[in-house]
Amino acid sequence: MEKFITIQSTVVPLPIEDVDTDQIIPARFLKATTKSGFGKSLFCDWRYNEDGTPKADFVMNNPLYSGKILVAGKNFGCGSSREHAAWAIDDAGFKVVVSSFFADIFRGNALNNGILPVQVSEAFLKSIFDAVAANPKQELNVDLVNQVISITGTDLKESFVINEYKKTCLINGYDDIDYVLSVKDKIESYEKTSKYLDLIQA
Amino acid sequence: MGTTLFEKVWNAHVVTEVKDGPSILYIDKQLIHEVTSPQAFAGIEKRGIGVFRPERTLATPDHNVPTKGQNLPIVEDLSRFQVDKLTENCNKFGVTLYGLGHASQGVVHVVGPETGTTLPGMTIVCGDSHTSTHGAFGSIAFGIGTSEVEQVLATQCLMQTKAKTLKIEINGTLSKGVTAKDIILYVIAQISAAGGTGYFVEYCGSAITSLSMEARMTICNMSIEMGARGGMIAPDETTFNYIKGREFAPKGAKWDEAVAYWKTLFTDADATFDKTLKYDAADIGPMITYGTNPGMGISVNKNIPSIDQIEESNKVTFKKALDYMGFQAGDSLIGKQVNWVFLGSCTNGRIEDLRQFAEFVKGKKKAANINALIVPGSKQVEKQAIAEGIDKVLAEAGFELREPGCSACLAMNEDKVPKGEYCVSTSNRNFEGRQGPGARTLLVSPLTAAAIAVSGKIVDVREMLN
Numbered sequence: 001m002e003k004f005i006t007i008q009s010t011v012v013p014l015p016i017e018d019v020d021t022d023q024i025i026p027a028r029f030l031k032a033t034t035k036s037g038f039g040k041s042l043f044c045d046w047r048y049n050e051d052g053t054p055k056a057d058f059v060m061n062n063p064l065y066s067g068k069i070l071v072a073g074k075n076f077g078c079g080s081s082r083e084h085a086a087w088a089i090d091d092a093g094f095k096v097v098v099s100s101f102f103a104d105i106f107r108g109n110a111l112n113n114g115i116l117p118v119q120v121s122e123a124f125l126k127s128i129f130d131a132v133a134a135n136p137k138q139e140l141n142v143d144l145v146n147q148v149i150s151i152t153g154t155d156l157k158e159s160f161v162i163n164e165y166k167k168t169c170l171i172n173g174y175d176d177i178d179y180v181l182s183v184k185d186k187i188e189s190y191e192k193t194s195k196y197l198d199l200i201q202a
Numbered sequence: 203m204g205t206t207l208f209e210k211v212w213n214a215h216v217v218t219e220v221k222d223g224p225s226i227l228y229i230d231k232q233l234i235h236e237v238t239s240p241q242a243f244a245g246i247e248k249r250g251i252g253v254f255r256p257e258r259t260l261a262t263p264d265h266n267v268p269t270k271g272q273n274l275p276i277v278e279d280l281s282r283f284q285v286d287k288l289t290e291n292c293n294k295f296g297v298t299l300y301g302l303g304h305a306s307q308g309v310v311h312v313v314g315p316e317t318g319t320t321l322p323g324m325t326i327v328c329g330d331s332h333t334s335t336h337g338a339f340g341s342i343a344f345g346i347g348t349s350e351v352e353q354v355l356a357t358q359c360l361m362q363t364k365a366k367t368l369k370i371e372i373n374g375t376l377s378k379g380v381t382a383k384d385i386i387l388y389v390i391a392q393i394s395a396a397g398g399t400g401y402f403v404e405y406c407g408s409a410i411t412s413l414s415m416e417a418r419m420t421i422c423n424m425s426i427e428m429g430a431r432g433g434m435i436a437p438d439e440t441t442f443n444y445i446k447g448r449e450f451a452p453k454g455a456k457w458d459e460a461v462a463y464w465k466t467l468f469t470d471a472d473a474t475f476d477k478t479l480k481y482d483a484a485d486i487g488p489m490i491t492y493g494t495n496p497g498m499g500i501s502v503n504k505n506i507p508s509i510d511q512i513e514e515s516n517k518v519t520f521k522k523a524l525d526y527m528g529f530q531a532g533d534s535l536i537g538k539q540v541n542w543v544f545l546g547s548c549t550n551g552r553i554e555d556l557r558q559f560a561e562f563v564k565g566k567k568k569a570a571n572i573n574a575l576i577v578p579g580s581k582q583v584e585k586q587a588i589a590e591g592i593d594k595v596l597a598e599a600g601f602e603l604r605e606p607g608c609s610a611c612l613a614m615n616e617d618k619v620p621k622g623e624y625c626v627s628t629s630n631r632n633f634e635g636r637q638g639p640g641a642r643t644l645l646v647s648p649l650t651a652a653a654i655a656v657s658g659k660i661v662d663v664r665e666m667l668n
Contacts, residue, residue: 015518016518016519016522017515017516017518017519018395018396018495018497018519020495020631020633022612022631022633022634022635022636023633023634023635026635026639027265027612027613027614027636028613028614030237030238030265030614031237031266031280031281031283031284031614032280033240033241033244033283033284033287034240034241034244035241035348045634045635045639045640050639073515073518073519074396074515075395075396075399075429078395078396078399078429078495079331079426079631079633080330080331080345080612080631081238081329081330081331081333081345081346081347082237082238082347083238083241083329083347083348083349086347101396101399102399103396103399103429104365104399104400104429104431105331105345105346105347105431108346108347108350109347109348109349112347112349112350113349122515163222163223163224163363164222164223165220165221165222165223165224166223176349176353176361177245177249177349177352177353177356177357179220179361180226180353180356180357180359180360180361181251181356181357183217183218183226184357186217186218186226187217187226187228187254187357187358187359190217190228191228194214194228196214196323196463197228197230199452199456199459199460199463200230200321200324200452200460
C-alpha cells in the first residue's frame with residue numbers, strides 16, 4: 001500500500017447526503033474479478049447519460065473542479081459492503097474523502113486501500129463547501145501526522161480522529177493481513193482452547 | 203456489572219488485541235459468494251499462502267445467477283465468468299461450494315440458517331452487508347469488504363474495533379396486516395438511514411420475542427439500513443426449535459451441551475447499553491418507502507412529508523429523492539399505479555414470505571398491469587414451496603415461481619426493472635438505480651406486495667383483510 005503523510009489539493013465538492021455505494025459504483029460494474037479499472041464507472045449514473053456522454057450538471061464533468069480530495073455530505077458510503085466503491089474512488093485519483101459522517105464498512109474499506117476518510121463537523125463541512133463555491137481552486141491541506149485538516153490561505157482548520165493503529169498503517173503502508181499473520185501462534189492456541197469451537201464442529 | 207449479549211459473544215472470540223488498536227476476533231464461519239471473493243482469493247495467491255481453515259468457509263453463487271434456466275450455462279459472459287471463478291477458487295483451495303444445481307444453493311443469507319450452518323454464539327462474516335441477517339440467532343454477524351474477506355481466508359480472524367451497543371426494544375402486539383418488515387422499516391424511518399452507524403443493535407421486547415425465526419431474520423437483515431454493523435436477538439426456544447435437526451446443527455450429547463451454552467447468551471439485567479430506543483408495536487402500520495434510502499418510509503395511509511418537515515441540511519437530498527421518484531412532497535401514495543412487484547431477497551425470500559404472499563393472492567388474480575418476479579431465496583425454499591403447493595396457488599393467480607438468487611434486489615442478473623417504472627419490492631434497498639438504471643423502488647412487506655400485486659396500484663392491505 002502506498003504511504004500517506006500529507007495531501008494538499010483542490011477538491012471535488014459533492015454536497016449530497018446519504019451517498020450510497022450503489023451510486024459510487026452501481027452493481028452492474030461488480031462483475032470484474034480484479035481491483036483495477038473501476039474509476040471510469042465512479043458515480044456512473046450521475047456522471048453519464050445513457051448514451052455514455054457526460055452529464056454537464058455533474059461536478060466531475062465540470063472543468064472548474066478537480067483534485068485528490070472528494071468532499072461529500074453526511075453519511076457517505078452507506079449501503080452495500082462492496083469494496084469496489086473504495087477501488088473506484090482510488091482509481092479515479094482521490095486520496096482523501098471528507099464528510100461529516102461515514103458509514104462504518106466504507107470507512108474500513110477506504111482505510112484498507114490507503115484512502116483517508118476525514119470526518120469533520122457539520123459546520124466545518126459547510127465552511128469547505130462555501131469556500132469552494134466562492135473559489136473552485138480553493139485547496140485543502142490534510143495532515144495525517146498531526147491529524148489536522150485546514151482550508152489553505154485561511155485560519156479555518158479542524159482536527160480529526162483516527163485510530164492510532166490505522167494511522168501507523170497508513171503512514172508506513174502497512175497491511176492488516178501481515179499483522180494478523182504475525183500472530184498465528186495465538187490464533188492456533190485460541191483454536192486449541194476454545195470449547196465452543198469443538199461443540200460447533202460439524 | 204453485567205454484560206450484554208453482544209459483549210458475551212465478542213469476549214468469547216477475542217484472540218488478542220492490538221496495542222492502541224482493534225481486537226483480533228476469531229471468525230467461526232465465513233460465507234462467500236461470487237462477487238466479493240475473487241479479488242480476495244487472488245490476494246492470498248499473491249501472498250503465496252492458502253486458505254488457513256477452508257472448512258470454516260462456505261460458498262454459494264447468488265448475486266449474478268439467472269432465476270430461470272439454471273440447468274443451462276449462464277448466458278451473460280461476465281456473470282458466467284464470475285460464477286466459474288468461484289467454482290475454480292473453491293476447488294483450488296478446498297472450500298465447500300453449493301454451486302448452481304446443488305440442492306442447498308441459494309442466497310447466502312438464506313442458505314446459512316436453513317442448513318444449520320448459522321448457530322447462536324458464533325461470529326459470522328461475509329462480503330455482503332446483509333450478513334446481519336444471521337444475528338437473528340444470537341450470533342455476531344456482519345458484512346465486510348474484500349480485503350477483510352482475504353484476511354479471514356488467510357487467518358480465520360478479523361481485526362475489528364468494538365462497536366457501541368444500541369438496544370431497540372419493541373413491546374406490544376402488531377395490528378392486523380403489520381409484519382416484521384413493517385417493524386424494521388418503521389424503526390429505520392424513525393432514526394434515519396444513518397441512525398445506527400457505529401452501533402451493534404440488540405432487538406428485544408415482546409413484539410420481537412413473539413416472532414418466528416424467519417421474521418427475526420427480516421428484522422436483523424435490515425440493521426445495516428440504519429447504518430448499524432449488525433443486529434442480534436437473544437436465542438430462545440423458538441431459535442432452538444428452528445435449529446434442531448438441521449444438517450450442521452450439533453447432534454446427540456453435543457446438542458444438549460450446545461443448548462446449555464446458548465441459554466447463557468442473553469443480556470444480563472444489570473448490563474448497560476450505550477443507547478436505548480423503545481417503540482410500541484401498536485403504533486406501526488404497513489410501511490412503504492417513498493424516497494431513495496430505506497429511512498424515507500411512511501405508513502402507507504400517511505402522506506410523504508412536506509418540505510418544511512425536513513431538516514435544512516437534508517433538503518437538497520430530499521428534493522433530489524422525490525425528483526427521482528416522480529413524487530411531490532406532501533402527497534399520498536395510495537392509488538398510484540405500480541407495474542412491477544418483486545418478492546424475494548435475503549430480506550423476504552424465505553418460506554414464510556412465500557406462504558404469506560400465496561395465502562393472500564389465493565383465489566385472486568394478478569392485476570393486468572403487474573409484472574411480477576417471485577423468487578425463492580434458495581433451492582430448499584423452492585422445494586418446500588412446491589411441496590406445499592405454493593407454486594400452484596401462485597400459478598392460478600397468474601404468478602410464476604422462479605429459481606433462487608438475489609435477482610431484482612440488485613439487478614446484477616437479467617431481472618431488472620425498466621427505467622422510470624415503479625417496483626414494489628420486498629428487498630432491502632430503494633437506492634437510485636438499485637433495481638436497474640432509472641428504476642424506482644418502493645420497499646414493502648410481502649403482504650403489502652401481495653395486495654398491490656392483485657390491485658395494480660398502491661393500497662393499504664388492511665382494507666383488504668377480513
